[in-house]
Amino acid sequence: xxxxxxSVLGLQCLTxxxxxxxxxxxxxxxxxxxxxxxxxxxxxxxxxxxxxxxxESLKSKKELIEAAKVSNLVKTFECNITYxxxxxxxxxxxxKNGFLNQSKDYIKGLNExxxxxxxxYAGKPSDDDTKFTDAALNKLIAQxxxxxxxxxxxxxxxxxx
Amino acid sequence: MYKLMYKIEDYNSFLKxxxxxxxxxxxxxxxxxxxxxxxxxxxxGFDTDTIKSFLGSSRYNEYPRVKLKEARGIxxxxxxxxxxxxxxxxxxxxxxxxxxxxxxxxxxxxxxxTKFASVGEKLSDSTExxxxxxxxxxxxxxDAAAFYDIASAYLIYKSMLHDSRIYLKSVHARCEAIAxxxxxxxxxxxxxxxxxxxxxxxxxxxxxxxxxxxxxxYKQGKPGWGDRHNSCVTLMSNSYKPLPLxxxxxxxxxxxxxxxxxxTLSGSEAKRLKEVFRDDLVINVAxxxxxxxxxxxEQVEDNEASNEGISxxxxxxxxxxxxxxxxxxxSEGGLRHSSFFNGDDDDSTRLRMVNxxxxxxxxxxxxxxxxxxxRSVSSSQLINNKEVIVQExxxxxxxxxxxxxxxxxxxxxxxxxxxxxxELNSYDANCVDLSMERVDCKEWDIDTxxxxxxxxxxxxxFKDRSLVSTGTxxxxxxxxxxxxxxxxxxxxWESDTGHREVVSGTSIKRALANIRRRIRNDIVENLNIF
Numbered sequence: 225x226x227x228x229x230x231s232v233l234g235l236q237c238l239t240x241x242x243x244x245x246x247x248x249x250x251x252x253x254x255x256x257x258x259x260x261x262x263x264x265x266x267x268x269x270x271x272x273x274x275x276x277x278x279x280e281s282l283k284s285k286k287e288l289i290e291a292a293k294v295s296n297l298v299k300t301f302e303c304n305i306t307y308x309x310x311x312x313x314x315x316x317x318x319x320k321n322g323f324l325n326q327s328k329d330y331i332k333g334l335n336e337x338x339x340x341x342x343x344x345y346a347g348k349p350s351d352d353d354t355k356f357t358d359a360a361l362n363k364l365i366a367q368x369x370x371x372x373x374x375x376x377x378x379x380x381x382x383x384x385x
Numbered sequence: 386m387y388k389l390m391y392k393i394e395d396y397n398s399f400l401k402x403x404x405x406x407x408x409x410x411x412x413x414x415x416x417x418x419x420x421x422x423x424x425x426x427x428x429x430g431f432d433t434d435t436i437k438s439f440l441g442s443s444r445y446n447e448y449p450r451v452k453l454k455e456a457r458g459i460x461x462x463x464x465x466x467x468x469x470x471x472x473x474x475x476x477x478x479x480x481x482x483x484x485x486x487x488x489x490x491x492x493x494x495x496x497x498x499t500k501f502a503s504v505g506e507k508l509s510d511s512t513e514x515x516x517x518x519x520x521x522x523x524x525x526x527x528d529a530a531a532f533y534d535i536a537s538a539y540l541i542y543k544s545m546l547h548d549s550r551i552y553l554k555s556v557h558a559r560c561e562a563i564a565x566x567x568x569x570x571x572x573x574x575x576x577x578x579x580x581x582x583x584x585x586x587x588x589x590x591x592x593x594x595x596x597x598x599x600x601x602x603y604k605q606g607k608p609g610w611g612d613r614h615n616s617c618v619t620l621m622s623n624s625y626k627p628l629p630l631x632x633x634x635x636x637x638x639x640x641x642x643x644x645x646x647x648x649t650l651s652g653s654e655a656k657r658l659k660e661v662f663r664d665d666l667v668i669n670v671a672x673x674x675x676x677x678x679x680x681x682x683e684q685v686e687d688n689e690a691s692n693e694g695i696s697x698x699x700x701x702x703x704x705x706x707x708x709x710x711x712x713x714x715x716s717e718g719g720l721r722h723s724s725f726f727n728g729d730d731d732d733s734t735r736l737r738m739v740n741x742x743x744x745x746x747x748x749x750x751x752x753x754x755x756x757x758x759x760r761s762v763s764s765s766q767l768i769n770n771k772e773v774i775v776q777e778x779x780x781x782x783x784x785x786x787x788x789x790x791x792x793x794x795x796x797x798x799x800x801x802x803x804x805x806x807x808e809l810n811s812y813d814a815n816c817v818d819l820s821m822e823r824v825d826c827k828e829w830d831i832d833t834x835x836x837x838x839x840x841x842x843x844x845x846x847f848k849d850r851s852l853v854s855t856g857t858x859x860x861x862x863x864x865x866x867x868x869x870x871x872x873x874x875x876x877x878w879e880s881d882t883g884h885r886e887v888v889s890g891t892s893i894k895r896a897l898a899n900i901r902r903r904i905r906n907d908i909v910e911n912l913n914i915f
Contacts, residue, residue, distance in 0.1 A: 234782035237835035244829055246782045298781045300829070307835055340838045 231377055232365070233298065235340065237307035243368065246300045247376055299376055305368040314339050317360045403553065406546045413539035425539045657681055661698060661877065665887040668702065668875060676704035676889075678875065685874065690897055695878045697893055702873045782839055784826035876900040880907065 234246035303310070318331045323342050334342060343361055366374070417425045658666065662678060670676035680701035690697050777788040823833050873889045874896040880886075886903045890896030 233839070234785070235838040236782070236784065236829075237832040237837075239830045239832045241832075244783070244831065300783050302829075307832075336836050337838045 234300075235307075235310070235336075238302060241306040241308070243303040243305050243307045243310045244300065245303050245369070246298065247373075248298050299373065301370060301373050303368040304370060310364075310368060311336050311339055313364050314343050314361070317357055317364070318342055321357045321360065323357075399549070399553075403546070403549050406549065410539060410543055410546060417539070654680065662875075662887060663885070665877075665885065668873070668887060668889040670702055670704055670871060670873065670889065676702035676871065676873075679703050682872070685893055687893055687897070690876065690893075693878075693901075695876050695897065695900060697896055698875045698877070700873055700875050700889075702871050702889070704871075779824075780821070780839075782837075783829050784823055784831045784833075785821050785837065785839060786824045787821050878904055880904075882911075 231247045232245060233248050234244075236244040236246075238244050305313075315331065315334070318334075318339070319328055323331055331342070343357060369377075414425050417423045658678065658681060661681060666678050667675050668678060678700045682699040682701060685697040685699050687697055774788055778786065780787045821839065823831075823837070873891060874893050875887060875889045876896040876899070878886045878900055884907065886900055886907065888896060888900040888903050890899050
């Protein structure tokens with residue numbers, strides 16, 4: 225599985241029935257030789273970026289703080305679809321495209337987490353059928369995400385120097 | 386080996402003496418021919434009768450013998466040990482006689498003759514040779530003696546030349562034997578690898594275009610090929626079989642997180658790659674990444690393609706893939722959770738997904754335990770008295786509190802100097818468990834009756850500090866990408882103008898469809914209609 229669904233961290237239900245989605249923005253660093261960070265720094269910086277909290281050990285490093293401004297890389301927002309409809313659509317996708325030669329009854333019996341596992345995990349890279357599953361899922365997610373958050377699914381490329 | 390030999394003085398002087406012997410022989414022949422009108426080349430061997438017949442005299446009935454045994458072993462003392470043994474087997478070197486000898490001018494008194502006399506063997510008529518012993522009167526027949534000198538010198542020289550040639554030949558033969566062994570030893574894995582890496586490097590595209598993180602072959606900021614010092618280009622044997630994707634992540638054979646991309650090959654494979662794809666070895670693969678074709682499995686026959694002048698190859702493509710996305714693929718051998726995928730619709734099996742203590746669960750923890758259904762987790766199962774809670778707190782997902790626990794042994798192993806639980810190896814990751822529970826959320830009004838689906842394999846989980854990331858070697862830092870292999874179909878099309886298009890696809894149909902699109906665009910661009 226790749227594409228939009230890869231960035232999804234959590235799926236929950238709001239009391240109004242809508243889907244609450246937590247997504248993560250992918251972050252890439254420019255590689256050597258421009259990077260001046262060692263592995264530890266990068267690790268800590270990564271943490272700082274995701275959590276939005278710059279640890280004290282990093283505060284002396286100006287460049288790291290500059291880089292950490294690309295913060296708030298985990299975002300939670302309400303979607304345009306209800307929780308039930310979302311998983312219902314996923315079930316339909318699986319029923320339509322099939323899932324590892326499983327019977328339809330089996331797919332119907334899956335709970336939410338298992339549905340998500342199935343739709344995101346079952347893909348084999350050289351399997352044509354899952355490509356359709358991927359495409360359908362990407363389309364579904366793209367429809368459910370509010371427009372202002374769509375940019376969140378684009379990766380960020382961070383220069384450290 | 387020969388270079389080594391030339392550094393030895395004795396060997397050098399031996400060669401020089403050999404050359405001078407040759408000169409001396411030709412001198413003898415020339416002088417005998419010019420002065421006495423005799424062709425010495427007709428003399429065969431050390432036969433005193435032959436010399437007598439030439440001289441027409443019976444005075445010289447005994448030919449002086451030279452003791453040559455002492456000459457043995459001068460070389461062998463100075464040569465290296467490895468050669469020494471071979472020298473011992475060689476015939477006695479004759480040349481040592483000549484080392485201190487100025488080659489004689491045969492019209493004068495011959496030092497060679499004094500040499501003969503100094504050996505101490507008496508000839509039959511000693512008075513004739515009185516001068517040889519320092520006597521003052523010259524009794525001998527000058528011409529005859531001179532010719533005798535020349536003839537005997539010729540024979541001796543020739544014999545010496547013959548022996549030294551045999552000697553040299555045997556030395557060289559043994560040197561070659563040694564050198565062959567050394568050569569074989571030098572053609573060890575390193576030599577072959579360096580050579581093959583050279584071939585591989587010449588095949589690979591230049592690094593100029595590849596200094597970005599977009600490059601699928603980049604691993605942790607460095608290119609996965611072309612660096613001899615890191616020897617990142619590993620070579621495949623003919624019996625090489627690609628590992629399943631999942632095996633790469635977890636097998637120690639593949640080096641775990643540090644495994645390298647294998648790139649080819651035998652020389653013939655390299656040539657074939659070069660022939661078929663020329664410089665277009667890099668193609669687009671999944672995730673908008675670029676992969677490197679490293680093996681042509683076969684050429685696929687497809688009527689549709691051949692009608693359009695497209696050739697299709699089944700190839701093996703390698704590239705680095707982000708670890709997280711790697712986790713999302715199952716290879717054919719990579720389905721871990723049998724009960725889930727076998728369609729066993731039993732609630733108890735679902736619960737086992739998160740049951741700690743189940744071997745099966747522990748095994749699948751590595752790459753698989755990413756999504757958890759919170760409803761099916763009971764915290765009492767996960768935490769007992771033997772375990773240490775490493776961390777608990779609010780996660781980045783609103784309304785969910787996480788707890789990381791481990792057994793005491795793992796905990797003590799993973800303590801760093803500051804007394805904090807910091808690093809987690811993939812080996813230890815099996816012993817760490819994560820449980821989650823729902824808490825009140827201020828920002829969002831969450832319906833807790835519906836199950837939440839949570840991804841926990843990310844580096845980021847806790848808001849303040851992240852610990853749990855299954856399957857990574859050191860948390861979040863080292864494993865940024867894993868090598869991946871994939872079989873893809875590559876379509877090659879060449880236009881009339883020589884323009885080439887190389888496009889890949891996961892199947893023959895896909896490759897064909899992709900390249901048709903490319904060709905169409907290409908034609909449209911060339912026509913310049915729109």
